[in-house]
Amino acid sequence: MNAHDGAQTPPGRVVMLVDNGVQGDSRVQKSAESMAALGWEVVLLGIRQSNSVELEWRIGGASVRLLPVARPMGVHPSQFRRSWRRPLAYPTGRTAAHQVAAARARRAEWSHRRAMLKATGRSAPVDLLGRVVVRLGRDVARATELWARFRARELTRLRAAQNDPDNALTRAYIRFWQTVSGRRSWRRLDPGLWDYELAFGPVIDRLKPDIIHANDFRMAGVGARATLRARLAGRRTRMVWDAHEFVAGVQPRADNPRWLPAQVAYTDEHVRLADAVVTVSPTLAQMLKHTHDLPTLPEVVLNAPDTGRPADSADEPLPDIRAMCGIDDETPLLVYCGGVNARRGLDTMIEALPALPGVHVGFITVRPGVNNAASDALVDLAAERGVADRVHLLPYVPHWQVSAFLAPADAGVIPLHHQPNHEIALITKFFEFSHARLPIVVSDVRTMAETVAETGQGEVFEAQNQVDYLRAVRAVLDDPKKYRAAYDTPGLLDSWSWPAQAANLDRVYRKLLDP
Numbered sequence: 001m002n003a004h005d006g007a008q009t010p011p012g013r014v015v016m017l018v019d020n021g022v023q024g025d026s027r028v029q030k031s032a033e034s035m036a037a038l039g040w041e042v043v044l045l046g047i048r049q050s051n052s053v054e055l056e057w058r059i060g061g062a063s064v065r066l067l068p069v070a071r072p073m074g075v076h077p078s079q080f081r082r083s084w085r086r087p088l089a090y091p092t093g094r095t096a097a098h099q100v101a102a103a104r105a106r107r108a109e110w111s112h113r114r115a116m117l118k119a120t121g122r123s124a125p126v127d128l129l130g131r132v133v134v135r136l137g138r139d140v141a142r143a144t145e146l147w148a149r150f151r152a153r154e155l156t157r158l159r160a161a162q163n164d165p166d167n168a169l170t171r172a173y174i175r176f177w178q179t180v181s182g183r184r185s186w187r188r189l190d191p192g193l194w195d196y197e198l199a200f201g202p203v204i205d206r207l208k209p210d211i212i213h214a215n216d217f218r219m220a221g222v223g224a225r226a227t228l229r230a231r232l233a234g235r236r237t238r239m240v241w242d243a244h245e246f247v248a249g250v251q252p253r254a255d256n257p258r259w260l261p262a263q264v265a266y267t268d269e270h271v272r273l274a275d276a277v278v279t280v281s282p283t284l285a286q287m288l289k290h291t292h293d294l295p296t297l298p299e300v301v302l303n304a305p306d307t308g309r310p311a312d313s314a315d316e317p318l319p320d321i322r323a324m325c326g327i328d329d330e331t332p333l334l335v336y337c338g339g340v341n342a343r344r345g346l347d348t349m350i351e352a353l354p355a356l357p358g359v360h361v362g363f364i365t366v367r368p369g370v371n372n373a374a375s376d377a378l379v380d381l382a383a384e385r386g387v388a389d390r391v392h393l394l395p396y397v398p399h400w401q402v403s404a405f406l407a408p409a410d411a412g413v414i415p416l417h418h419q420p421n422h423e424i425a426l427i428t429k430f431f432e433f434s435h436a437r438l439p440i441v442v443s444d445v446r447t448m449a450e451t452v453a454e455t456g457q458g459e460v461f462e463a464q465n466q467v468d469y470l471r472a473v474r475a476v477l478d479d480p481k482k483y484r485a486a487y488d489t490p491g492l493l494d495s496w497s498w499p500a501q502a503a504n505l506d507r508v509y510r511k512l513l514d515p
Contacts, residue, residue: 010041012210012513017200017219022046022064026399026428027244027280028215029059030306034502036061040509043207045200069199071192086161089154103145111138165257174261183269190262196222205229208237211509214274215242217267224270238512241274243288243298249420251343268292276508283424283447301505303428305435306498307403318401322408325362325392332356332477334441335409337364337402338429340374343422345415345443348469350378353387355470359477360390362409364397403435411458411476412438416445418463426451431496439476439483441469457486 018028032044048066055066161167177185204226214223223239230237247267253259277298285298382391397405412433416422423446440458442448449460459472
């Protein structure tokens with residue numbers, strides 16, 4: 001059907017699934033909006049974290065629904081029973097804190113009785129008997145408190161061992177279930193994955209989709225199971241798995257060594273049931289095909305920006321990034337946009353500022369300075385280095401404004417550390433910087449470094465190397481026209497735009513429903 005044939009029946013109903021609140025995920029927002037614009041009936045299901053009431057709104061022609069997800073399965077079964085590792089430990093929960101507090105209260109009560117006995121001044125025989133009783137009560141209370149504190153410490157030691165990836169028994173537990181159950185081991189290692197199924201499954205079934213578009217690894221199982229249920233009911237439902245990253249390369253959770261092996265097993269079990277796989281880069285496509293033994297190479301849908309304003313968006317003025325930083329047009333400005341954490345190398349940008357007099361840095365990140373410990377740490381580091389007046393935390397702007405918002409800067413910086421998923425993708429900010437026609441300073445993470453070296457749009461520096469970072473920044477600031485000229489290459493920015501990627505996704509959908 002033509003995208004403008006609004007009166008005709010949509011080619012099909014697409015239910016998109018994502019394990020977040022949608023607002024901060026530009027890829028799923030663009031996917032939902034663009035597929036609706038191309039004629040599909042789109043319902044995007046996400047998660048509402050803070051409320052038990054479902055929330056609804058629209059992105060263009062797509063409907064968005066945030067579902068409350070209870071977490072009863074998110075607590076590992078070991079939390080409910082005693083462990084033979086520490087049999088005297090209290091069970092998990094508030095038991096330990098309550099028992100310790102109760103023992104302290106009993107001890108305080110006996111101390112109070114002793115004080116009262118002294119204050120009343122009773123006759124000698126009564127006083128002697130009372131003192132014996134009080135002393136005995138205090139001794140018992142003290143022993144009870146020591147016992148309670150011991151059992152509480154045993155619980156702390158038990159949890160530390162269970163959450164220690166280097167603990168021999170913890171490793172043995174993980175290895176046992178991987179050996180016995182293989183891809184099904186996630187049921188033991190992270191039963192909390194069932195919580196997504198229980199929240200999303202009934203809603204998907206009621207929507208009766210033609211296509212289920214499952215974003216990222218947590219939704220892979222939800223989508224696969226819903227697809228099988230639909231086929232059992234006689235419908236020709238098809239599933240698309242959209243792999244945003246390489247699951248085995250995700251940073252392990254420091255407090256739960258079972259988590260990552262569970263996600264890997266969960267993904268490997270379910271992605272084999274997908275009718276089509278799409279992903280964010282050619283490098284990741286090859287890795288997914290090899291890792292999961294996929295029959296065909298996944299289609300690439302780049303995280304390219306959509307610079308066009310949505311038809312139903314408010315007429316929002318474009319913020320002035322330099323005015324927000326309090327600087328004029330001549331002041332050098334380096335920018336970064338995206339999430340903040342230690343592995344993204346943002347401290348490199350701040351540590352270099354004393355050697356870059358007059359240069360300012362703008363971090364465009366979610367909720368800057370508001371209950372954001374990672375961003376606050378950057379501010380503290382800037383103060384320690386004496387450059388706080390040249391570091392600016394700025395809020396996100398709508399995704400269609402990002403490139404235009406960044407364009408007045410002098411260079412975009414991507415200082416990622418070497419991590420598996422940093423090596424394999426052309427990330428969203430790379431394309432946003434490109435459409436802003438900014439010279440890019442990127443660390444030597446594989447895919448982006450190779451692309452920058454090929455196009456000539458920026459400089460590559462050795463990750464976490466302060467001296468090499470300074471060299472790269474000075475190079476782009478000294479001759480920005482040299483690097484901006486790369487964007488004049490015919491077709492380069494067009495191929496890196498969302499309309500071209502949306503056409504790829506639309507083609508995948510239509511091929512799946514072709515009789």
